[in-house]
Amino acid sequence: MHKMLIGGSLSAGSRTMDVIDPCTGQGFDQVPDATADDVDAAVAAARAAFPAWRDCGFGKREAVLKEMADAIMANIEELADLLIAETGRPRDLAMFELAHLATGYLNYYGSLRIEPELIVEDDTRRVELHRKPLGVVAAIVPWNAPVFIACNKIAPAMAAGNTVVVKTAPSTPLTTLRLGEILADIVPPGVLNILSGGNDAGATLVAHEDVAKVTFTGSSETGRKIMAACAPTLKRVTLELGGNDAAIVLPDADIQQVAAPIFAFSFFNSGQVCAVIKRLYVHDSLYDAMCDTLATMAKGSKLASGTDADAQFGPVQNKAQYDKVCRYLEQAKRDGKVIAGGEIGDRPGYFVPLTVVRDVAEGHAIVDEEPFGPILPVIRYSDIDDVVERANASPFALGGSVWGSDVAAAAKVAARLESGSVWVNQHCALDPAVPFPANRQSGFGVEGGIEGLYPYLALQTLNIAKPQAG
Incomplete structure (x- = not known):
């Protein structure tokens, strides 16, 4: 049984849930079903790891993200087998998700740099615009493209200096859990945590008072519930929801x-x-x-x-x-x-x-x-x-x-x-360097491109008065 990644350690949890083969309708594996205690432990680990990750600089974060992408490629056949088993999809589609989409977003966001912007410079003051990481990010992942969408959230969140808790979809946890096991020795403890579990675990994570931002991909109905759950603590939210293209x-x-x-x-x-x-x-x-x-x-x-x-x-x-x-x-x-x-x-x-x-x-x-x-x-x-x-x-x-x-x-x-x-003359032409915004009831916020990094950062103006003569 694959284990959850919490604080750099692998955990089997205290209870399990079945994974169903969509080609047969029968259970073929089991994974941990995260409890509220597991969620608390993952968030606490992410919060504890945040200061060091925030301060380590873009160079360190780039190295880790690119090593994560390399690890996917080094284990791609095993990961593809798991992705096929839990989704039923053809091998070429599984390979495309791993080798092109997941690694593409990790490498792209690892290469980005955000520097302070000079807004005003005159004899009296210097004003700079800074962008700073938020803290703990909760990433709620759907079942249709579980590894790609997890990496599409992990990459900008970690590149910006945040720490992350991923909650996999209940029906497609295997590949992402295995990826967590592979990454345990690559990512500093607590920077990335991966939980499997049902909807209760997701609800607990979204409402957690130590989570600064929630990024969710899924149905519009669930997106509305997530917005409501985030309201009491005014969490930042990115929602990529349904479409009728x-x-x-x-x-x-x-x-x-x-x-x-x-x-x-x-x-x-x-x-x-x-x-x-x-x-x-x-x-x-x-x-x-x-x-x-x-x-x-x-x-x-x-x-x-x-x-x-x-x-x-x-x-x-x-x-x-x-x-x-x-x-x-x-x-x-x-x-x-x-x-x-x-x-x-x-x-x-x-x-x-x-x-x-x-x-x-x-x-x-x-x-x-x-x-x-x-x-x-x-x-x-x-x-x-x-x-x-x-x-x-x-x-x-x-x-x-x-x-x-x-x-x-x-x-x-x-x-x-x-x-x-x-x-x-094309459709759904996704590219990590191209923004992918959502309008109306398809959600709000943006993923992809440099614009997809900004939602993981808080704005701060630094306004410095200059000494005046006399």
Whole structure:
């Protein structure tokens, strides 16, 4: 059984919880289920480690973060095996999360430097703007990309000089716990702590009076609860929540060129990504051809366990989400025309076939809400102004994209979208150096880029009076 990392030591805790294989629906491992005492111990260790980590300087922090990234690469096959076991995803996707995303964010943030800024310098005073670490950061991680999102929070928090307590998702704790075991001899004791456990452990951590900031990725519903729990102590909060990303295919788009990337960005990780395409708007002139092409691609894809070398797509990760996706699937059958997928079958586990739905529009749950699974509604439009208004009508505003042959014209349409990130002829193009903001009910705050470091730092002005003659 993998152990939690608390204060530089590995702990089995006093109770355990099962880990379920999404390909079978059966338990296959156990991990510690953190208690309130475990949370207290982790926060106390982080608080005790904070002064030395805060004061050690960017050079030391860079060395540690880059050694963490190197450790992932040195153990990548073992970590990929665990990630496949707990998520069911294909190996190439597991490797992408570890080798590209997780290590990319650790290396990027390790390389950043924040120096004091001179604001005023005259005969009477010198005013500087300083940015200082906050203290203990609680990082609450979801199940869809557990290692990447953990590192996406750990990297800027530690680079800024904070110490961190990570709470893994209940259904995907294995890879992150194992990473903690690997990092125990790399990260100074208490600077990084990793807990596994249920929702009670997360609630205890969020409300803890010694936590200075909470960073959370997950559902909007849980995000609201976290905001409420942080209010009594006025903790700083970064929330990256749900999305219902719209993609607009312009009438000049070449179906042969754009269909494959649109398909890939719609069904990436079986649709279990907040910023993949959730609503596809296609112009009348291309609608039938796009629907037929996407349906053919979906029917030709292999859905299987990640242990199958030919697997292209894996299962929905957990039973609760599987049940939710199945309900959306039934609604899609009633509200539109299913042209690929749609039937669950009787195989074990949480497999949902890649499903394409046409002849559906706003007012139906499959369009207005986020299934967070492999279901893509394809929506017809005829007028550009109308489709921009429809794309912007969602309460979510995480990402969006526009697809067309005239890139300049597509960029002008994209600039009218109100989501935090907008792409042209691509979607969900994450890069550690590029800010990834969340608007409306998709959250607030920003991750990525230098802007993603600032939320982990407090502003301080240093105002120095100069001696005056006479």
